[in-house]
Amino acid sequence: MAATVIHAYYDDDDVLMHAVKKVKAEKHHIEEVYCPFPVHGLDKAMGLAPTRIAITSFMYGCLGLIVSIVMMKYIMIDDWPMDIGGKPSFSYIENMPAFVPIMFELTVFFAAHLMVITFYLRSRLWPFKKAENPDVRTTDAHFIMEIEVHNNESELKDLLLDTGAVELNIIKNSH
Amino acid sequence: MYTFSNRLKIASFILMAVGVLGIGIGFVSAPATVEEAKAMVAAHDDGHGDSHGEEASHAMASDHGGASDHNSDHDEHLLHQLQNRPWAALYVAAFFFFMIALGVLAFYGIQRASQAGWSPLLFRVMEGITAYLVPGGIIVFVILVLSVLHFNHMFTWMDADVVAHDKLLQNKAGYLNPTFFLIRAAIFLGGWIGYREISRRLSIAQDNADDNSNFKKNFRFSAAFLVFYLISESIMSWDWIMSVDPHWFSTLFGWYVFASMIVSGITVIAMVTIYLKSKGYLPDVNDSHIHDLAKFMFGFSIFWTYLWFGQFMLIWYANIPEEVTYFVTRIEDYNLPFFGMVAMNFVFPLLLLMNSDYKRVNWFVIMTGIVLLAGHYLDIFNMIMPATVGDQWYIGVPEIGAILFFSGAFIFWVFRALTHAPLQPSRNPFIEESRHFHY
Numbered sequence: 001m002a003a004t005v006i007h008a009y010y011d012d013d014d015v016l017m018h019a020v021k022k023v024k025a026e027k028h029h030i031e032e033v034y035c036p037f038p039v040h041g042l043d044k045a046m047g048l049a050p051t052r053i054a055i056t057s058f059m060y061g062c063l064g065l066i067v068s069i070v071m072m073k074y075i076m077i078d079d080w081p082m083d084i085g086g087k088p089s090f091s092y093i094e095n096m097p098a099f100v101p102i103m104f105e106l107t108v109f110f111a112a113h114l115m116v117i118t119f120y121l122r123s124r125l126w127p128f129k130k131a132e133n134p135d136v137r138t139t140d141a142h143f144i145m146e147i148e149v150h151n152n153e154s155e156l157k158d159l160l161l162d163t164g165a166v167e168l169n170i171i172k173n174s175h
Numbered sequence: 176m177y178t179f180s181n182r183l184k185i186a187s188f189i190l191m192a193v194g195v196l197g198i199g200i201g202f203v204s205a206p207a208t209v210e211e212a213k214a215m216v217a218a219h220d221d222g223h224g225d226s227h228g229e230e231a232s233h234a235m236a237s238d239h240g241g242a243s244d245h246n247s248d249h250d251e252h253l254l255h256q257l258q259n260r261p262w263a264a265l266y267v268a269a270f271f272f273f274m275i276a277l278g279v280l281a282f283y284g285i286q287r288a289s290q291a292g293w294s295p296l297l298f299r300v301m302e303g304i305t306a307y308l309v310p311g312g313i314i315v316f317v318i319l320v321l322s323v324l325h326f327n328h329m330f331t332w333m334d335a336d337v338v339a340h341d342k343l344l345q346n347k348a349g350y351l352n353p354t355f356f357l358i359r360a361a362i363f364l365g366g367w368i369g370y371r372e373i374s375r376r377l378s379i380a381q382d383n384a385d386d387n388s389n390f391k392k393n394f395r396f397s398a399a400f401l402v403f404y405l406i407s408e409s410i411m412s413w414d415w416i417m418s419v420d421p422h423w424f425s426t427l428f429g430w431y432v433f434a435s436m437i438v439s440g441i442t443v444i445a446m447v448t449i450y451l452k453s454k455g456y457l458p459d460v461n462d463s464h465i466h467d468l469a470k471f472m473f474g475f476s477i478f479w480t481y482l483w484f485g486q487f488m489l490i491w492y493a494n495i496p497e498e499v500t501y502f503v504t505r506i507e508d509y510n511l512p513f514f515g516m517v518a519m520n521f522v523f524p525l526l527l528l529m530n531s532d533y534k535r536v537n538w539f540v541i542m543t544g545i546v547l548l549a550g551h552y553l554d555i556f557n558m559i560m561p562a563t564v565g566d567q568w569y570i571g572v573p574e575i576g577a578i579l580f581f582s583g584a585f586i587f588w589v590f591r592a593l594t595h596a597p598l599q600p601s602r603n604p605f606i607e608e609s610r611h612f613h614y
Binding site: 054058086097098100 | 484487488491492494529531
């Protein structure tokens with residue numbers, strides 16, 4: 001079954017914020033909000049769950065640290081322990097200060113890159129991806145709030161006009 | 176207005192009294208003669224009796240004086256180490272608490288010069304803590320004067336006999352001589368205390384003014400102070416700390432001491448703020464202010480570790496004998512405090528303050544703060560002790576007594592200063608922003 005959605009256009013982020021709060025208070029489900037820039041506090045107003053990307057980053061960092069330790073322990077201590085300029089290669093701990101720069105960099109490398117890739121995967125971003133914005137104006141000056149219609153079109157329209165929407169569009173077969 | 180609670184006042188007096196007792200015991204039990212020193216070491220010989228001292232004596236005159244009988248030199252050396260112990264314990268604690276106040280002053284200067292919008296609400300707390308600069312600075316200065324007057328052997332370069340047999344120290348005498356040393360110390364203390372008093376006066380005047388001229392003047396003084404502080408702090412660290420090891424030098428030492436200083440200072444700001452807020456004296460301070468302070472604690476802890484490791488690894492890697500003795504003594508004789516402080520100052524705050532939510536939990540910040548302060552005490556301990564008492568170190572009655580005394584004095588002076596002015600500035604141009612600060 002094709003869903004019908006209503007697109008409410010706003011031209012000011014303060015008005016949008018108030019509209020979101022009001023629509024939430026009326027117990028309507030907001031499908032999506034399209035903004036040309038981040039609106040501070042919008043996620044809270046919409047009731048979105050906080051991101052867990054920082055936690056993934058921490059775990060990736062731990063992975064990077066382990067990779068660097070295992071790598072250098074194997075190469076420098078276990079596989080071919082050589083005397084290079086008098087550095088003690090009898091055990092990992094003895095030569096550890098020399099490994100710290102690499103341990104640090106690999107931790108940061110893994111934490112940063114894997115987190116970015118996680119972000120791309122979770123937000124479905126890749127080259128040649130078809131842009132999803134419903135109206136080109138949302139990249140410049142307009143905000144769109146998308147709400148699904150369940151046989152309550154006129155009631156929703158009244159509510160949205162009341163919140164200061166500058167334009168309303170009904171989109172049939174949106175998905 | 177804040178009123179100094181009686182319980183806290185009594186607690187600070189008790190700390191000072193117990194501390195004085197501990198310091199006194201330290202001085203009374205220090206040996207007066209070589210025989211007493213040998214008897215003391217023999218009495219609680221726990222495995223490092225006979226072999227000790229040989230390596231630790233790197234910086235001492237005997238290495239360069241040559242000729243005379245090694246055994247009697249060795250005993251003399253031991254005596255000096257044991258006699259230094261109560262002095263070094265006193266000096267480490269005196270410097271540590273003074274350093275907290277100075278770190279807070281630097282942080283305060285930065286907040287003023289950068290016109291930070293979140294922190295004006297905490298200015299009075301910071302001003303209260305920096306009030307300790309006056310008594311703390313005077314005590315440190317008196318200890319330095321007593322060292323110059325040969326009441327102790329903490330600074331070997333102050334001993335004319337030692338210098339007479341030491342080419343290296345003779346070459347450094349143009350800089351490391353008692354008169355110039357005390358003049359420098361007086362100028363630095365004068366500059367820091369002077370800025371503190373001027374800024375405090377302007378800050379209070381701003382509350383009752385009808386324009387922002389005091390605020391602007393304070394901005395200019397703060398910017399000038401930061402320039403002065405950068406130079407003076409660096410030189411202070413060479414004078415007051417690095418010169419206990421007069422044969423050793425490190426270029427980033429000033430920064431390293433600064434990092435220790437500012438992280439302890441910010442920790443104390445956070446702890447005092449949380450305490451005052453819990454008593455209902457800072458109604459406008461919210462979680463976000465604590466969060467910001469905790470972020471600074473976290474960030475500067477990592478900065479400290481970066482400098483610690485930067486200094487350690489460069490010397491370890493190149494392993495040049497004249498530089499590396501510094502770390503050889505510390506790793507051999509101070510293994511647990513030396514590496515323990517890295518865990519306390521780095522691993523602990525790294526894991527506990529990384530989470531954004533934890534930075535808003537007051538008891539988490541307090542707990543991390545206590546570990547951080549203990550860690551940075553150990554940091555100063557590790558800087559001073561190896562050169563003054565060598566392997567005869569122990570954290571016992573003199574050390575703990577000195578910590579108790581200075582913490583009591585610190586609490587008393589800081590909270591007394593907090594009663595002198597309203598705890599929240601009223602006419603700071605950024606105060607509204609600070610009140611509504613939200614992260």
